[in-house]
Amino acid sequence: MPSFDIVSEADMAEVDNAIQNVMREITVRYDFKGSKSTVESTDGQIKVFADDDLKLKQMHEILRGNLHKRGIEPGQLDYQKVEPAAGQSVRQTILVKDGIDKEMAKKIVKEIKASKSKVQVSIQGDTLRVVGKKRDDLQQTIQFVKDLGLEQPVQFKNFRD
Known part of the structure; x- marks a missing residue:
């Protein structure tokens, strides 16, 4: 996946x-x-x-x-x-700042779940792992997180098919 x-x-x-x-x-x-x-x-x-x-x-x-x-x-x-x-x-x-703190991670997870996108988000230490069935769902999630306007900049890494 x-x-x-x-x-x-x-x-x-x-x-x-x-x-x-x-x-x-x-x-x-x-x-x-x-x-x-x-x-x-x-x-x-x-x-x-x-x-x-x-x-x-x-x-x-x-x-x-x-x-x-x-x-x-x-x-x-x-x-x-x-x-x-x-x-x-x-x-x-x-x-x-290096890494995503707990409060920001919870906020991002809550916003992604509220968007009703077809992905699963899990907190793994100071990173968030996003898993979905389709590549398009993941790309929509990336754009959604970019549009959130978070106070701390985030990067998207380790994209796997």
Whole structure:
């Protein structure tokens, strides 16, 4: 029986490349001259350190632009609370979402079942497996999930006949 998986993945190598580009751009830009602003990546987290709130917002824009160029969508990022550091400086942790959490998985399953399509959906860890008798039903389900407008981007992988 034909099947496919619904996943939400971020390529961490591309995230690292984007962060290196951000650091390169910060060293060249005039408005960051003499600044101690940095961005680093560790274990699915991006740590941003900036001199003040204005520079932090500018770094967010640079980071979003570089991640978008690398194929990482803004919905993959989970911005944590901005923490004050020494003096005027601030730091922030940004989590890179990887995998579909339980609540979102349940919401997707509920929406697919409510659409009355002829497919079976099962939650398997942080992925969803969709199985149907016909390939057309699966393609309609893919289009339906794309049209849901989820806040976290999803990919469709492992399509099998």
